[in-house]
Amino acid sequence: MRRTAKHNSLQAKIIQRCAIRRQFIRVGTGVAGTAAAAKFTLLQPKPLWASPRPVAPSDTVRFASIGTGVRGCELLSASTRVPGIECVAVCDLYDSRHAAAQEAVKNPSVPATRNYREILDRKDVDAVIIAVPDHSHRHVFEDACAAGKDIYCEKPMSHTVEDGFAMISAAQKANRIVQIGSQRVSSIVYAQCKELYDSGQLGDVYSIEAYWDRNSPSGAWVYPIPPDASEQTIDWNAFLGSAPKRPFSPERFFRWRCFSDYGEGLAGDLFVHLISGINFITGATAVPKRAQSAGGLFHFKDGRDFPDLIETFYDYPKFRVYLRCNLNNDQGEFIAFYGTKGTAIIRGQSLTFTPQDTRPQPEGYSIYGWPAKLRDEYLENFAKEHPLYEVKVAEATQNFGVPEGYSDLVDHEANFFHAVRSRKKVVENEEFGNRAAIGCHLANYAYFNNTIATWDEAGRRIKA
Ligand SMILES: NC(=O)c1ccc[n+]([C@@H]2O[C@H](COP(=O)([O-])OP(=O)(O)OC[C@H]3O[C@@H](n4cnc5c(N)ncnc54)[C@H](O)[C@@H]3O)[C@@H](O)[C@H]2O)c1
Known part of the structure; x- marks a missing residue:
């Protein structure tokens, strides 16, 4: 103007x-009548869930990791910061990952095997971490439930909608403690954002936007193939599990996220974190009613089954959500809650709250x-x-951050091990994990079928 x-x-x-x-x-x-300086709060980690006091040896939780690839090793390494637990076995189908797991847990003599059933047969194993590719979550999970083990299962919980409900019944029938591995829901940043949301300071939130953008071959899962990878060092048939039989393919073994036989592309890898965070902060307990997706494969045309850009709109009962993952730009991880009284934005490990006048x-x-x-x-x-109308106070923006070295993964594992010991609730149980995974399946269904995906709650299925 x-x-x-x-x-x-x-x-x-x-x-x-x-x-x-x-x-x-x-x-x-x-x-102050004009711009006030933004207030910064350094969030304080809560005492580790697992053990406010030293744990007696009789109370030590003994666990094993099934799958000790990239994530399994990260989890094992983080577990060394959780008091009162002991890793007593590791399992992987690729032999070099036995040594990697022993290094991660700082115990070269922890027993390692290719056969996870040996671990499930052990009476001294209380709990297992399942960090195998997504298509194998269900069968390892069901076997672990049948063997009476509590389970920390990596996200996304399921490879298909059907898998998720089968896993819920297995866990509930065997009365197991289950934590699904979207660690952000244990983050002190997310807890602070939830506090803002629940306090009403954001007002009514009808619009939520989130993205996770990465711009590198590693971000697009083009992981290097280790020089010792072969049919001798890898149990290829066990890796395939229920997936279609194929000749040995190191590309498929190490870059399984690119292929729909084993993974769910960007939705299963990254949307699941955003959906879990949104569900946790808003307390949403319903699967979105509808999803519409768009996107395409623009750059990583390496034979993969999935797009390298996907955008999805979801209809939740109380708000609408826009999600995006783009492997052609590096904007990172972002979630924004746009409310009638203010906006909360999480960027990685920091949170900003901007109230509106x-x-x-x-x-x-x-x-x-x-x-x-x-x-x-x-x-x-x-x-x-309106006697007060002339006051236009620029309310102070509030910023929140975390101390150096803070790890939501340690908190998430600690929350699980505490529940194993106390039989109390975890932050992300199988019902929560299943809802978040269905959100991913809705996104892919809409994208691949070029349609609006609708969630049929009674029929527990996705339809057009
Ligand atoms: N929460 C997170 O932020 C996060 C991050 C990365 C990965 N993940 C999840 O963790 C899981 C593993 O991912 P990754 O990146 O570690 O994959 P990866 O390929 O690096 O490791 C998976 C390992 O599982 C092993 N494996 C497969 N089937 C097995 C079986 N039947 N018995 C024993 N071992 C078996 C493979 O040999 C492989 O070493 C996936 O579900 C993934 O989505 C979660």
């Missing part, structure tokens, strides 16, 4: 009135088209009817 002398004089009038009122506010309350303000734009007399009358009447 081009400013004119008229505009300026009207603006001056409004400002003049505001100034008198602001002066009063400053003296009366000490609140929602007090009534006189119309400043459309009255430019009024003659001066009417404008003056309007402004005077408005001031009488």
Whole structure:
């Protein structure tokens, strides 16, 4: 809009009135009338869930990891920071990963095997971590439930909608503690955001936007193939499990996320974190009613089954969600809650809350088209009817961060091991994990079928 002398004089009038009122506010309350410095809070980690006190040897939780690839080793390494637990076995189909797991857990003599059933047969194993590719979650999980083990199962919980419900029944029938591995839900940043959301400071939130963008071959799962990978060092048939039989393929073994026989592409890998975070913060317990997806394979045309850009709109009962994952840009990880009173944005490990000034303000734009007399009358009447209208305090933005070295993964594992010991609830049980995974399946269904995916709650299925 081009400013004119008229505009300026009207603006001056409004400002003049505001100034008198602001002066009063400053003296009366000490609140600054213009931009206040953003407040920064360093969030304090809670004491580790697993053990507020030293744990007696008889209370030590003994666990094993099934799958000790990239994630299994990360989990084992983080587990060394959780008190009161002991890794007593590791299992993987690729021999070099036995040594990697022993190194991660800092115990070169921890027994290692290719056969997870040997671990499930052991009576001294209380719990297992399942960190195998997604298509194998279900069968390892069901066997672990039948063997009476508590389970930390990596995300996304399921490879198909059917797998998820079968896993829920297996866990509930065997009365097992189950934690699904979207560690963000144990983050102190997410807990702070949930507190803001629950307190009503955001007002009504109808719109949520989240993305996770990475721009590198590693971000696109083009992982290097180790030089010793062969049919001798890898049990290829056990890797395939229930997936279609194929000749040995190191590309498929190490880059399984690219292929729909084993993974779910960006939805299963990254949407699941965003959906879990959104469900945790908002307390949503319903699967979105509908999903619409768009995207394409633009850059990583290496024979993969999935797009390298996917965008999905979800209809939740109380709000609408937009998600995006783009492997052609590196904007990182972001979730925004847009409310009628404020906006909360999580970027990686930091949170910003920006409140809005929602007090009534006189119309400043459309009255430019009024003659001066009417404008003056309007402004005077408005001031009488809304004595506080002239105060336009720029509310302080609040920023929150985490201390150096903070790990939500350690908190998430600790939350699980605490539940194993206490039989109390975990933060992300099988029902939660299943709902988040269905969100991923909805996105892929909509994308691949070029349709609106609808969730049929009664029929427990996705339909067009
Ligand atoms: N929460 C997170 O942030 C996060 C991060 C990475 C991976 N993950 C999840 O962790 C899981 C594993 O991913 P990854 O990156 O470690 O994959 P990976 O390929 O690096 O490791 C998987 C390992 O599982 C082993 N394996 C497969 N079937 C097995 C079986 N039947 N018995 C024993 N071992 C078996 C393979 O030999 C392989 O070494 C996936 O579900 C993935 O989605 C989660």
